Amino acid sequence: MVNPNKNIYRASLILSFLVLNGGIIYGISQLFLFLNTGADRTSMLHLTKKSQQVYLPKIVWKDTLNPGRPMEAQTLSDIQQNYLDAWYVKQVAYKTNDSFGINDFYTQSARKNLYKTIDNNTFKKYHIDGTTTKHTTYLDFYSADGQLVVFTDKDVREYQKIYKEENLVFEAETHASYKIMMLLEDGFWKIRHMVKERYIPLQDSITSNKKAVVVDDKLIVNGESFHIKGINYYPQKSPWDMFGDHFDINVIAKDFEIIKNAGLNTIRIFIQYEDFGKATVLHNKLTKLKNVLDLASQEDLQVVVTLFDFYGDYSILDWTLTHRHAEQIVSRFKDHDAILAWDLKNEPNLDFQNRGKDRVLSWLKEMCNQIRSFDPNHLITIGWSDPESMQLLSEEMDFLSFHYYRSIDDFIDVYDKLLSNTNKPVLLQEFGISSNKGLWSPFGTSEEDQASYYRDFQKLLATRKLHYMSWTLYDFTEVPTAVVGKLPWRKHQQKHFGFIDKDGKKKKAFAFITAK
């Protein structure tokens, strides 16, 4: 008989042998891996380096003439990329108080300065959430061997929020000028010296063509007083996806005719942030948008374009990406005569709870500045989801917009109260009621109720000469989950806000789409 202890010894001996060998083999393979990484040609030449766009402040080279060597376009683009990368890793390092990435974009002597700042801020429990939104660079010197460059960034717009632990200590906007020396090391342009210099504001002038202006509480479009009688528009087949695969310009043309014939003069359309390509706006989407705007122009309809639909990050390091998104759309259409206004974001106040009110408001404020710098011709507003939020950022807006889905009986009181706080034009940007009586809501409103709601509302609007846009032209058959969530009765409600039902028949409310 074999002693069971003996078997245990054997088993553990064999097992430990296997584990030991496994460990040795693993160790050797790790050593091999370590010795092999970084030495292959692709990584030495940075060929495999995947560049992802994470930081895109506006940067303009005003002048590349220099006494050293003529600047090549390729080198300039490398320098620009690495310079912005240097800013990016600095922002991330100061946000997390971790020096990751600094080695790649600061030389050995320069990075010490960043480490000291990080050490100090870590010790004192500060961290800084920041970004730059603009750089205006002038080349001073580029050496003959192409290894050294000195330039001046005369207008760095920096936005920073300083936190002690999690509490906001200070919010700073800085305009600064820096002189920078960069060296080409290991294939990267790295910052060697950085000296903040006296800031002298640059002359930057943009002139408006006065296509749309606000005088006191009046909207003036093309020189004439303009009263918005509008509707929020999605094609019947592609709600919340107007520029997607189902895009059909003929369908939109017919709809615009219906809208025009109904006596309306304005539509509101939506541009989804991701759908349009985020920081790199897709060419075909812009073409589709252009077709829609051209069509609106033919039908003599004004358009309120709502940007950043379904966007919800707002983080400071994401700012510049959204700025580039806006720039590509807004500057492309800055002279388009169909556009009345840019609506920065639909109902951003709904994100206050999840994202923080401060964060959302500072994003909106900066976005407003950005869009003004791209387009001086059209107006700017924000489509707040409730009347109370309308006062937010009202200084920055050209006219104020709010949405109203509450009881019609309270409307005049609410509105008069709002009006007493502002002297800017006010737009009721969304209102309406769903004719959703049916299986999902047996006590809902019927089509008759909807009609009488609009009839009454039009009377109220007439008494205050209020700019309005109703929600919406069509009943929809599909509503994306992102809009109202998954609950079937909520989806059902959202499907029946239209003046025209899903079969194309005008509902009773259509008679009151505008005041007769």
Next chain:
Amino acid sequence: MNQKKGILMFIILFTLLSSIGFSLVTVADDDSVTIHKFPEKNLFIAGDTIALNFRLNKQVPTQLFCHTSYGATIVDAEIKNEEATFKLPEYMSTKRGIVEYTLIYKSKKIYRSQLEILANKTTKTHMESYLGPPSIVAGGLDYAMLVVVPADVYDNPVADSTEIFIRHQFLDIEKEDRYLSDSFIGWKNIFSYEQSGRILVSSEAQNTNSKEYTIKVFPAQAEDFEISCHRKHEYADGNQISNFTTSVIRDQFNNIVVDGTLVEFSITNSSGLLLKTYGTTINGIATGKMLHPDKTELWSVTAYIIGMAKSTTINVAYKPVLNDYKIVLENNNRKIIIGPLSSFMKQILPDGAVLKLKIFKDDILLETKIKTSSQGYVVFSLENNFFPNDKYTLVIEGLGILKEFKDIELW
């Protein structure tokens, strides 16, 4: 009595308050916190202790937000004699540039200003030099650029218009140029001279001298040159080696081209075939080697430094080593003995001469046999198994001689 005291107190308080009111310097925008005294000095030298003093109308906790060249931070106050003192951390007070500071109270700005820190001139200067490219070409068109970045002991680049001297030496030339720094740097393009060699470069700023740097000046492009042929004899023995040698190759400024310059010797033979051999220069001379041909030849030789220069063309003739050889057929004509092969002095031809035997049957080539000579003879055997008894035509080629045996009977 009490009433009197009250009135007195009131008057005192009123006077005090109004005196404060009149001494206001800056009117701030938050909670009526006002600044009575703010820092006046706004110019510092790197390394100075920088302490900013503020006196407010009341003792409230304030902080200072500082934004500098490399980053930002918040500095907390030390309160002393009712004054709030903010001492900038050393890593900030040692770096050149503008420091923007904002006095904050309850997260709001109450005062904003800036100060400037200049590079420290009194400390030791560090010279950082960048010289490139490290080698250039003689002739005065090519140049290397020296960029000097002097910095103080805190690694701050020196102020603009700091004097920088750049010196260089070449052969018996020694020059010094004076520059004023601009955008952190002083720089000079150092052009080559007509001679090749080394240019030594150094620089000086604020009494600190740099290391010595070297620019290598290579000779310019080679000019056309001549070649000659050296050989042990003029016979085409397929055994000796002919050397082709260039003249000393120089550039237009008479500099000998750099050692290792590749020269290609291109040989065209009598039948128009191209042979190539290569040599690299030492002291301007390159040698290419080529085995003698094994039959009479006329070689036409030109050398090239590709893309730059070429040589004169020379013709080299080779005489045949023999005019004829004997062929004996033995063993039912199946053993073909060629030889003796004798050279120009009737000596036995060194081993290795190539001979070919071609076997035809009815004008169809059956086989080509190739053999090299040994001890002056070449022997071919035609085996019964491969060549059955019949009539064949045998052709023997080699050393420029061709012999044909028609319809030889093998049995």
